[in-house]
Amino acid sequence: MRKGLLDFCILRALEGGEHYGYALVKMLVAVPGVGVSEGSIYPLLSRLKRQGLVSTRLEESTEGPARKYYRLTASGRSVVAEMNRYFQSMTEGVGGLGRGDFT
């Protein structure tokens, strides 16, 4: 999967709200066609955090280690909005192929 697309998937997943890292990873690998391992997503999350697109917070748990939650930053929301527009136009463009309308 193109690396940029996976970034988009992560940002899209967080668009709806904050997610616990483990759950976020499970959600992403369940998407058909993602084709990456669970362990590979964490490095991407780290990179997105370094880029300032996501932020994290730790929540202590009585049942185990502290849980890390991810959410979008303002910068991240901006980027994902732009990615959404780009993906939308690309989807429409791809869908129009084969109808023979070349104008």
Next chain:
Amino acid sequence: MKRWTKQAEERLEEYLAGRVRREGLDGDDARELREDLRAHVQEEAEHRERELIDGAELDAVLAGLDDGSKAEIAGPRPIKRFRRGLAWTFGVVFPAAVVVFEALSGFCGGVFFDPLPTVWHGLLALLVPAGNAWLLSYGRRADSRLQGWTSGIGLVVSAFYVLLFLPLLPASVLAVLFMGMGLLSLTPIFAWIATWRISRHNRGEVARPWSFRQGRKWGMLAALGAILILEGPGIWTRVLLDRAVADPSGSGTAMAMLRAVHSERALLKACYEGNRGTAMATDIAGWLGKGWGITAGLFGARSFETQDSEAVREVFFRVTGKPFNSLKPPRGSAGGIFGGSRRAVLDDWEFDDHLGGDDVAVRLRGLDLAESRFDGHVDGTSAIGYGEWTMVFDNHTSQPKEARCQVRLPRDGRVSRLTLWVNGEPREAAFNSVAKVKAAYREVAVQQRRDPVLVTMAGPDTVMVQCFPVPAHGEMKIRFGVTAPCEDGAWELPRIVERNFGIGSGLEHALWMQADRSFTMPGLPESRADGKGYSSQSGLPIQTVLGGPVVVELEELGDTPGPVWCRDRFTTGDGKILCRTAKPGRKAPVDRVVVVIDGSETMAEAGKWIRSVFSNKTPDVLIATDGVTEFDAGYRYSGGRDNEAALRKAIGLARDAENGAVVWLHGPQPVRLTEAEALRQMLERGTRQPEIHEFEVVPGPNRLADELGRGGLLQRGPRLLEPARDLKAFLDALTEGRPSMDWSWERQTSTDGIEGREVWDQLARHWAMEHAESGADDAPKIAAAYQLVTPVSGAVVLETMEQFERHGLKPVEGDASSIPAIPEPSTSLLLLIGMMTALLRRRR
């Protein structure tokens, strides 16, 4: 929360470290990734069913974590070029080259020990370079566990060979430093170092180091198992052999353990080592014990002790029940597993420590019996047979060798002719006292390395034939004649019971038999009329004369031979007409018969028919088990047993009766396990001296029988053609009284009034054979004059008249009248005409 094992925690840490390294992260980023992945794994583990998270559970979690990620995980780091070169050189190229070199040349095997005695050893050794090559190339991306397996196998196998070659390390280093050679023996050490480095590098690169470690552990165990299977029996045998040799009684724990489990290959190899051995090198098991002696010797310390070869051969017999020289010599010298020209050269170098001695001893490589021919004539009228055995020995090696064998003659038979071909010309032997002929042989053959052949008695009805030198890459041809009386209308062929040479491939025993009446013999076509007699001829498998007795049975032969006479051309007195009359009689019945059965493994097959003759209730039946045991039908024949104790007890029991006898059923005993003097004393002293009737149930040399037979203390029992039936009949005859045949001899100066038929001059030899055994003062002189090999005389052929004269010997002249020969059928006709003419004259 789930419980984690320490092992699982360690593995998790390893995994995290590997992931971070692969991602190329450090500092805070590395720490964050570790924490994220750890949290994920722990979360995942909480969803598992089991309460305890161990290595297997963790493996499953981590597999899920990496599943589908193989394309994502970065490949192993490239190895620096220099290190890769070293790894390939010392881990792959050198070890592979050395294994192939040793397999083809057998170089180390010819000097120190054979590191590749079998194909399996070669394949095992090749796993090291093959495994390393794979780990350095395609294997780097393979499954972690499989890499571990390969690594483990390579580590153990290379370590094993390091252990073997470590004693040579000091000498090898010196050789490399001062002579620029010795790298061959250093290669295993370099290979092990390279294998270890490759293993360590790959362990750090694999996706699952814990799987690698597990795989490596199993690989090491598998390699260790393979080595134990290949060498365990040999090591076990060598360790116990040392203990068994140190225990002269032969009945200790070591011997019992060896009989239960042993490596015959290792035992046989040990027989060819030691102070009287012939092999230069030992095997792996032997080297493990002796190899350090070399290092010790290098520093002036006392080297390892050389074992007594005779003691080792004794142990071999006691454990296996077989004479060591009845088996093909081990391939211990330069025997490369794939063969090689170098092997032939190194194989030549076998020092025969028994040259000129009294033992047949070790089987020599490269010396074979190439041709074998027997021509025999049996005369029913005189009940005497004469046969000539021609042998051709072939030496394939580049060293002259001595051919030696023991030949079992027909009962009461004696060698009466000996011929050696020198430069294609036949030379006849000189017959004289044993001391003279042996001294002549030793000086001429052993010291001067000329052409003689020697025949002397080696036991009851057994001769030792020795000829040296059989020239390098050449042949030697000899012939010896045997004169023997018939026994119950049958004449037994001579046969080889022990030999130091091999048998040529596809060799047949060319047999020609003739007689004055029809006869039968197993393996021979039916005899056909030939002139006034009968003959038959065939090429028989050579095994015919290497095993049990083979007899020619004459037909239409009465129980009692009629009177016969001959012209004795050997005598110097006036009584040149020698007459013989049969005196049938009956031996007194025996009061008590004690049976001794050899408990050795070779008797196992005979045990089946022995059980049909005796039962657990039969009294006075003993089994020789090194000690003595009462007969037990369920007895398991094993090892090689010393019969001396059982014979001693049997003689003691037989002496309790007024007229007792011992019947001894035995197989081969090729080593002197105990001294026979105590037995001889029992048989020679006292007023009651029981007869000992010995039966060679399984053919082969028996030193105890030879010792007793030399003193005339043994009588050969009748042939057991149908063993159970014939043995029962003999035992019954012993207790009921059995028929006997004695001969009455008379000399006359003319044939006037003579009774009986004229026969051939073998009759004179028959008289001389009896006279030589009688203990008369002139026995040696008579034996020599009548050209007989007896306990007091031997025969030797030397190369030149000067050699004969120097030793006070006179060879038989080339005069045809004094040399025995197989009569032609036409000669028989002439004899018949002569006899008829004589009869007609008498009637007038």
